[in-house]
Amino acid sequence: MMRKLQFLLFVFLLCGLGSSLAQERLINKGNEKYEEYSFSPAIDIYKKIIDKGYVSAEILKKLGNSYYYNADYKDAAETYRRLVTDYASDASPEDCFKYAQTLKSLGDYEGSNLVMAKFVELTSNDVRAQSYKNERDYLKEIKENSGRYDIKSFEYNSPYSDFAPSYYKEGLIFSSDRDTGNFARYRHTWNAKDFLDLYKVNSDSTSINEVIKIGENVNTRLHESTSVTTKDGQTLYFTRNNFIDGDYIKDEKGIIRLKIFRAQMVDGVWSEIEELPFNNNAYSVAHPSLSPDEKTLYFASDMPGTLGESDLFMVTINDDGTFGTPQNLGPNINTEARETFPFMTNEEILYFSSDGHPGLGGLDVFATKTKRQDFTGKVLNVGEPVNGKNDDFTFIFKEEDKTGYFASDREGGLGADDIYGFVEKEPLVFDCIQKVTGTVRDKISNEVLVGATVKVIDENNNEIMTTITDSDGNYSLQLDCNKGNFVRALMDGYIPFEEYIGESDGKPKIIDFYLERDTITAGFGDDLAKLLQLSTIYFDFDKYNIRKDSEIEIEKVIAAMEKYPSLKLKVNSHTDSRGPAAYNLWLSQKRAESTINYMISKGIASNRLESEGYGETKLINECADGVKCSSEKHDLNRRSEFIILE
Structure with a gap:
């Protein structure tokens, strides 16, 4: 009996060991697919592991990210919820941020704000955290920017993925997986979709109201997507997987990166295709856009120096076709999340997509004014209806006729991603x-x-x-x-x-x-009252106390004496001819004394002041005794002077 029990226990241990090894192999396989950015098969594997009852913070994190990068925000939100709830101590700030983003994409803004508050607690110098704290009422700002566009579906959309419109002659070039021509022999493991090619419509006589591929030299059996052409239609920049001479190249992790290529139109055919010199097998360079003068190329990349998952960069195009050194557009534009799909208008307004700036969910379209390559201006969310709960991206716009296009995976579309046309009814207000x-x-x-x-x-x-x-x-x-x-x-x-x-x-x-005057340009005997353009210092009839309205003018004299400590004054007081001359002489002396006493009371030293009353002895007009004059003329003689002594 004992031997039987030992044998059964040994069998159970073997079964447990075998199950554990199988589980470990499955986890390793899922992680391998995840590291290769093969998110679709990674999702299938992680779900099997969880269904078997094995759950960990790492698996939930990678499963949530796999859903997130495939824009499956509903399943991503549920997965992140389990992560931050059941494994709170293992949840990183980035997990909280992505969870908040998925909640916004589902329209749960209140829940998103609660998770963002947790994100802010967990991080200090993150640009997104600072932006959130500075723009807590971001929904109000987005609402103020909303309603500026009338949108309609692009008539050439298909049941597949259509996005990345770019202007080409009188029509468009765009990217689509509608027809790879290979019966899905090559299927991308990121999202289990067919690979993308570039198409054109209404760009020449061969494509009027018809969507056709732009040429076999450009399209390959891997991805071709975002593009831009020069105004003369002779040069094409486009994004492609790292595919050269009929073969694709992987990095050390087994990932096929993105690169920007340049093609020239020769005899009606895109040829002379070359990759740009700042491409690299170790990181992606993608989504080209040209400045209005076509001397600068803007693009997205995760190259060294990137602040987040992907940043926007610019590089100078030299006259001989060579390139300068790529420059990051800086932390006002780029965050720790995704900034991508740049587009520069003729008026130097940069539009781009981001899930790092405050938005409505997923990727939103943002804009900033960039005169003279200054990227420090305010970044605005363009609002609804361009932006919504889902991903909104590859925005292009012509200021001349206020029309443009963008792509979105919003509900109600014909395919996975759809292109939408729009008309701008009211421009964004960039300048405060x-x-x-x-x-x-x-x-x-x-x-x-x-x-x-x-x-x-x-x-x-x-x-x-x-x-x-x-x-x-x-x-x-x-x-x-x-x-x-x-x-x-x-x-x-x-x-x-x-x-x-x-x-x-x-x-x-x-x-x-x-x-304040730097100096008083006056000399001995000048009247400071005239230099300072003082109003008349009045006294009440038959009185010599300083009136309130006269205090204001005397204070100006005091200010001058405080400003210039060496200044000494003599206050001369005059009356008009009305009244007895002896009385007027006495009254004017009392008024002069009253003035300097007031100044002394305000801190002016007495040895800097003198006073004298002249009565009616120094009239400045003809209004002497016996001369009939108006009251206004008599008033001119009732004056005080501040004569400069030193």
Whole structure:
């Protein structure tokens, strides 16, 4: 009996060992397919493993990614949910980000925000986390950009995958797997779909209202996809698998990478096909687009220096057809996720697709203004109906007639991916314009400064614009509120003054400048009141105390004396001829004394001040005793002077 039990136990152990080995072989096979980017068979294998009751964080992660990269967001979301719920300690920030993206693609924005909050907790310097924190109300911004396009289905779509439209002569070139001509002998293991070829429609007399392949020299038994042609139609840049001289080349992981090739039109045939020199067998280079002057090529790649899964780059095309060194477009454009499918318009607006910038789900189309290859401007989501819950990509646009095309795998299409045409009804607003107005004045006299210069200086000390104050001392500026600037006021004889304006919400702003004189160009005996253009200092009838309205003018004199410590003044006070002369003399002296006493009370040293009353002895017009004058003329004689002594 004991031997029988031992034998049965040995058999059970053998069976368990055999089952374990089989399971391990299956996992290894699934991982091998995953590492080869053969996601379709990897999904089948991982599902079998899970159905047999074996689940781990690694398997869920790879299964979720396989669904994600095939745009199966429903199954991806369920798989990521199990990962972050049942294996929370093993879930990475990237797993949380992809989970949030899948939830958005399913329309669960509230759930997506909760997962994104977890993503932000797990990471610190991630561009996507910063963007999320800075744009928590991103759905409101997307809604504001929405409704700008009327879209319709492309009449040449098929039940297969059609995408990557590009302008070619009067028609289009696009990519499709509608007819590989090989009865699916070569099927791509990423998504179990046929390989893609390039087609053209309405580009010449042979393709009017008919979709035809563009030429056997370009199309191979592997992928050809995104393309762009020069305006003269003589040069074609296109994406192809790493396929040279009839054979494909794999990297060390067994992956066939993407490369950009260039072809020339010779006697009506695309020929002289060459791969670009910055291609590499170790990484992908894809999705070409040309600048308006055709001197710069934009593309997507995961080459060294990439910030995320794929970034956008640019490279100079030299006059002799050679190329410069590729440059990353930087962290304002690129994130740790996918940026791909660039397109540059004639007005230098860069459109691209991304799942790293805040969007509606999957890949969304974004746009940014890039004058003079400046990629620091605001990146805008173009909104619905171009963007939706699914992948939206390969956006192209002509500003001349406001028409364009893009592709999407949205519901309701004819095939897996479909091309859509659109008309732009209202352009995107890229520039956040802030109106800044104000007045430039003399700090002491408060008089407006006509013809003062007001300059705008950026944070790199470059002069952006300049204007001159008008006859009322006013100026007006239109600033980019997405950038910080210095507004500087200058005037001959005055010390320049500036104020910094940071990024803002675009609300109008008023900045008044009060400039100080660099020197007082006056000498002994000059009246400082005239130099400062002071208003008349009034006293109440038959009184000599300082009135409130006169305090304002005297404060300007005090400011000048504080500014110039060596300045000494004599306050002369005058009356008109009305009243007895002796009384007027006394009253004017009391008013002069009252003025300097006020100044002393404000901190001016008494040894810097003198006073004298002249009564009606120094009239400045004909209004003497016995002369009939208007009240206005008499007022001219009732004055105070601040005579410079030193």
